[in-house]
Amino acid sequence: MTAPLRLGLVGCGTYGMQMQRVFAAQQRMGRVHLVALAEPDAARRARAQTGFDGAVFADAARMMADCPMDAVLIATPDHLHAPVIDMALHHGLHVLTQKPLGTDPALATRQVAAFAQAGLILYVDLHKRFDPAHIRLRHDIASGAFGRLLYGSVHMEDRIEVPSVWLADWVRQSSPAWFLGVNFFDLVTWVTGLEPARVFATGQTGVLAALGFAGVWDSVQVKVDYVGGMSMHYDLSWVLPAAFPSVVNQGIRLVGTAGLAEVDSQDRGYFSATAAAPGSVQANPFGMYDRLDPRFGPVPDGYLRQAMTGFLNVLEAHRAGIGLADLAGTYPDGASALTSVRLAAAVDQSLASGRPEPVLPPA
Ligand SMILES: NC(=O)c1ccc[n+]([C@@H]2O[C@H](COP(=O)([O-])OP(=O)(O)OC[C@H]3O[C@@H](n4cnc5c(N)ncnc54)[C@H](O)[C@@H]3O)[C@@H](O)[C@H]2O)c1
Numbered sequence: 001m002t003a004p005l006r007l008g009l010v011g012c013g014t015y016g017m018q019m020q021r022v023f024a025a026q027q028r029m030g031r032v033h034l035v036a037l038a039e040p041d042a043a044r045r046a047r048a049q050t051g052f053d054g055a056v057f058a059d060a061a062r063m064m065a066d067c068p069m070d071a072v073l074i075a076t077p078d079h080l081h082a083p084v085i086d087m088a089l090h091h092g093l094h095v096l097t098q099k100p101l102g103t104d105p106a107l108a109t110r111q112v113a114a115f116a117q118a119g120l121i122l123y124v125d126l127h128k129r130f131d132p133a134h135i136r137l138r139h140d141i142a143s144g145a146f147g148r149l150l151y152g153s154v155h156m157e158d159r160i161e162v163p164s165v166w167l168a169d170w171v172r173q174s175s176p177a178w179f180l181g182v183n184f185f186d187l188v189t190w191v192t193g194l195e196p197a198r199v200f201a202t203g204q205t206g207v208l209a210a211l212g213f214a215g216v217w218d219s220v221q222v223k224v225d226y227v228g229g230m231s232m233h234y235d236l237s238w239v240l241p242a243a244f245p246s247v248v249n250q251g252i253r254l255v256g257t258a259g260l261a262e263v264d265s266q267d268r269g270y271f272s273a274t275a276a277a278p279g280s281v282q283a284n285p286f287g288m289y290d291r292l293d294p295r296f297g298p299v300p301d302g303y304l305r306q307a308m309t310g311f312l313n314v315l316e317a318h319r320a321g322i323g324l325a326d327l328a329g330t331y332p333d334g335a336s337a338l339t340s341v342r343l344a345a346a347v348d349q350s351l352a353s354g355r356p357e358p359v360l361p362p363a
Contacts, residue, residue, distance in 0.1 A: 004033045005315055006069040010060045010084050012039035012048035014166055016075035022308050025299045031312055038063040060084055064091040077170040079103045085111050094121040096311040100182040101337040105345050112334040122334035127307035128187040129332055133263045138191040147258030149230040156180040156250040158238040164211050171213055176220045176236035177347040186340035194226040196343050196359040201350040207239045222347050245282040
């Protein structure tokens with residue numbers, strides 16, 4: 001039997017704790033060994049340390065230097081993925097990074113090339129590619145069922161606690177386009193195969209500014225023209241009121257010359273109202289649930305978790321002798337994630353200039 005893959009986790013905030021739980025279950029199943037974690041914040045480090053049997057570091061560089069491992073899992077704030085990716089490259093480690101791949105398209109492009117050169121896997125957690133409804137959408141588009149794609153729309157909107165509480169430490173370095181838009185920027189290119197050519201973005205401020213986050217966009221609208229003529233409209237926002245029945249509201253529709261498709265990713269058919277909590281809840285059980293395994297107990301599952309464990313499928317295939325070139329296209333690799341980074345950067349440029357801006361092709 002091959003030894004479990006040795007993993008180190010970098011960043012133990014909200015999503016890092018999700019990742020720790022997902023990979024702890026994979027450890028019970030004998031697939032991995034979470035050998036170390038790194039988190040600079042003392043309180044979060046202490047929380048992550050509870051019940052954890054690996055080594056604990058304040059500094060990610062120290063962790064990678066001192067602790068032998070095969071790969072790192074990155075859940076730092078968006079603008080801090082790139083330095084950790086560089087550290088992993090320096091230590092010859094495969095990477096699973098949270099989306100976005102980075103916030104600087106030129107740097108991200110160089111990192112993708114460097115990982116390929118080093119024969120290392122650079123995997124981006126772009127979970128929308130794992131939603132069965134989106135897999136079906138991609139299949140139907142490829143079959144020609146909708147004809148030539150003409151236009152469509154996306155909405156992704158978070159409740160206000162996300163920017164104002166969860167991301168309070170780094171919301172000034174982010175925006176609805178980076179934190180939310182990247183998910184669907186990536187998805188649209190993944191399902192259609194079309195590359196963005198030009199963007200025009202507008203936005204609003206005021207709600208978050210009143211809470212002390214001056215200069216942070218409340219909402220952003222993006223019109224994207226794709227190579228070949230398709231046009232998409234994206235409504236991105238993170239100021240939905242606390243009364244909204246789920247943390248995120250989201251969906252996509254695409255219209256072609258021969259048909260259309262719509263995916264409502266928020267209303268997945270599960271609604272509840274209980275005496276214990278005010279208001280009602282519209283949950284998405286397909287994204288996250290615990291599967292009860294007879295041997296391993298509760299195993300976090302659902303497409304959000306499959307986007308993480310998909311990294312292990314790729315690492316195991318690679319260890320079994322399948323080369324990176326043959327694995328390409330089977331997972332959200334760095335090269336395919338670059339489009340979403342270039343598009344989000346072009347949105348920033350358009351918001352700043354007040355004009356349509358080109359989405360620059362890869363350098
Ligand atoms: N895939 C998804 O659906 C999804 C959902 C939410 C968040 N995310 C992504 O996950 C990432 C983390 O988001 P979050 O909500 O957990 O943020 P967070 O602020 O809760 O956590 C980030 C953590 O990283 C730590 N950190 C900062 N610099 C570090 C460094 N150099 N080394 C180690 N740790 C460091 C911070 O102290 C903090 O604890 C972001 O990139 C975000 O976009 C993905």
